[in-house]
Amino acid sequence: MPPNRVANIRRRFRQIDANLRGAEVFAASICLTVGAQHPELGKALLAKVCELDVLRRCWLDLYRKHWGGTERGLWKPGDLADILATAPEVPAGIRDR
Numbered sequence: 894m895p896p897n898r899v900a901n902i903r904r905r906f907r908q909i910d911a912n913l914r915g916a917e918v919f920a921a922s923i924c925l926t927v928g929a930q931h932p933e934l935g936k937a938l939l940a941k942v943c944e945l946d947v948l949r950r951c952w953l954d955l956y957r958k959h960w961g962g963t964e965r966g967l968w969k970p971g972d973l974a975d976i977l978a979t980a981p982e983v984p985a986g987i988r989d990r
Contacts, residue, residue, distance in 0.1 A: 899960060906956045910949055910967050917945045917973070921980035946973045 920942045928935020949968040956967065 899962075903956070903960055903962045906952065906960065907966050909952055913945055913949045913952070914972070914976070917942055917949070917976050918980065920945060921976050922983050925980045926983040942977070943973070 920938065924935055924938035924942055927938060946968075949972070953964070953968040956962075956964070
């Protein structure tokens, strides 16, 4: 447990960022899988992935403004490109084969 409330708040910010990043990875995976067959839907899904990235950046701005501490593990400008480049396709289910 962190030593004080501010440290605990900073920890929660890192947890929020990690969860939003995970959501970005899942959404990018869906975008890659669906976008291959339905380009128009792929564009809409990509816009939602970008919205998640903007939300992460907004949380970082709030963190910097009020609780500035180490930004280790929080949003970085190249995160979205990395996520999109490494997104795996959604695996097929056992009944899809």
